[in-house]
Amino acid sequence: MKNDLPDVAALEALLREQRQAYLRAPYPSWETRATHLKTLRAMLLDNSDALAEAMNADFGNRAKQEVLLAEFLLVKGEIDGALRHGKRWMKAQRRSTNRWLLPARVKVVPQPLGVVGIIAPWNYPVLLAAGPLISALAAGNRAIIKMSELTPRTSALFEQLVAQTFQRDHVAVVNGDAAFAAAFSAQPFDHLLFTGSTQVGRHVMRAAADNLTPVTLELGGKSPVIVGPHARFDYAVDSLVTGKTLNAGQTCVAPDYVLVPRGSEAAFVARARVQMAKLYPDFARNRDYTSIISARHFERLQRLADEASAGGAQLHELTDTPGDVASRRFPLIAVTNAPDQSALMQEEIFGPLLPIVPYDTLDDAIAYINARPRPLSLYLYDDDAATIERVTHETIAGGMAVNETLMHLACESLPFGGVGASGMGAYHGYEGFVTFSKMKPVLQQGRLNARALVAPPYGRRFNALIKLMMRF
Structure with a gap:
């Protein structure tokens, strides 16, 4: 789809078609849902090579191995988890009844919401x-997915595969530009999930508000790292460089800046250079390193580095090969002494630039993080239990990993979502099932009950009874 009136009209018609189909079958059985999940898994795994090739073409270079590890393995794990647990998630949950409502019985019944809109990033x-x-x-819904225009080959192939696999009134993919995405977010979905930047997330939320559409916003932000005083330093640097360079740093949960004990900055840079050589030998010809998605994004990263350098920052190139505009290969660069007010330290980087910020005490590191918008992820490298406990409880982030980067996202049993400027709501596992369900509370009163005792007209009997009830 492209952005013109007929395509928006077609989107509106598709939404009506899916909603009518939902109303004809509003509560699919677990067997039906499981069949849909298995069908999706087969479609993705059977076409993983073709989708990886499309992604490689869209990026300019993205290794098939990285795609299998970072996308298909996680999707397979998510489906397998839903198949293991989904039948239990569907069951009504018994809840306790307070004494004054007896003999009523209460429960929470999960119900599909209807038609879900999903806006996927590039x-x-x-x-x-x-x-x-x-x-x-898994929650029994129907869905319409808007793919990114920055990955046109992948988006077109995904649309084709979904159309071949699912009925259009069940799951459909639409494609179009940013203006079409804006029209998509303004549709009256029963729930809308958006993954992307905080700036665009604000527009999505405004558009959804006109229909009072509930939203889940998976945004970004500057995810910090603390290399603690008791960290295994070399391991921490190696792990951070590995996480930061996955997809060339174009990851919403990528480490955005690193807080290190003052005086260890040079050691960090030296070790990071060793790790880069180990991960990506012969960098100029290495095919494992992903290209930046577009010339515009490459120029943005270069501008962030140049502005920080002009403000007094030192740029430490961690490979012997400079960036290449033609291939959009942007090597990892560590940055020290970046001015706090530089765009590099204010904006989400979303690429292979890594500011290093020294701290004197753990109190200072925690205060530095808490003085900034709440991040999507927070990483701590330290083996001291008291330090881990402090950072866990004294900071707020969408998610946290200790002695690791990114991998909390790969755990399908953990909810994934942001907080504050990094998003709202969560999905994955049971929390994803709840996000796309109406957890309906149901009270069923018994035939013989005391409801009449607290009904008007109010008199001595009521006054005595309410006095008794208030005592308990």
């Missing part, structure tokens, strides 16, 4: 389209 197009879809299907 950086992990399969994972971030299929991941929310898994939760939506």
Whole structure:
């Protein structure tokens, strides 16, 4: 789809078609849902090579191995988890009844919401389209997915595969530009999930508000790292460089800046250079390193580095090969002494630039993080239990990993979502099922009950009874 009136009209018609189909079958059985999940898994795994090739073409270079690891393995794990647990998630949950409502029985009944809208980004197009879809299907919904225009080959192939696999009134993919995405977010979905930047997330939320559409916003922000005083330093640096360079840093949960004990900055840079050589030998010809998605994004990263350098920052190139505009290969660069007010330290980087910020005490590191918008992820490298406890409880982030980066996202039993400027709501696993369900509270009163005792007209009997009730 392209952005013109007929395509928006077609989107509106598609939404009506899916909603009518939902009303004909509003509560699919677990067997039906499981069949849908298995069908999706087969479609993705059978076409993983073709989708990886499309992604490689869209990026300019993205290794098939990285795609399989970072997208398809996670999607398969999410589906397998839903198949293991989904039948239990569907069951009504018994709740306790307070004494004054007896003999009533109460429960919470999960119900499908209806039609879910999903807006997927370009950086992990399969994972971030299929991941929310898994939760939506497990919860019994229908879905329309808007793919990114920055990955046109992947988006077109995904649309084709979904059309071949699912009925259009069940799951459909639409494609179009940013203006069409704005029209998409303004549709009266029963729930809308958006993954992307905080700036665009604000527009999505405004558009959804006109229909009072509930939203889940998976945004970004500057995810910090603390290399603690008791960290295994070399391990921490190696792990951070590995996480930061996955997809060339074009990851919403990528480490954005690193807080290190003052005086260890040079050691960090030296070790990071060793790790880069180990991960990506012969960098100029290495095919494992992903290209930046577009010339515009490459120029943005170069501008961030140049502005910081002009403000007094030192740029430490961690390979012997400079960036290449033609191939959009941007090597990892560590940055020290970046001015706090530089764009590098204010904006989400979303690429292979890594500011290093020294701290004197753990109190200072925690205060530095808490003085900034709440991040999507927070990483701590330290083996001291008291330090881990402090950072866990004294900071707020969408998610946290200790002695690791990124991998909390790969755990399908953990909810994934932001907080504050990094997003709202969560999905994955049971939390994804709940996000795309109406957890309906139901009270069923018994035939013989005391409801009449607290009904008007109010008199001595009521006054005595309410006095008794208030005592307990």
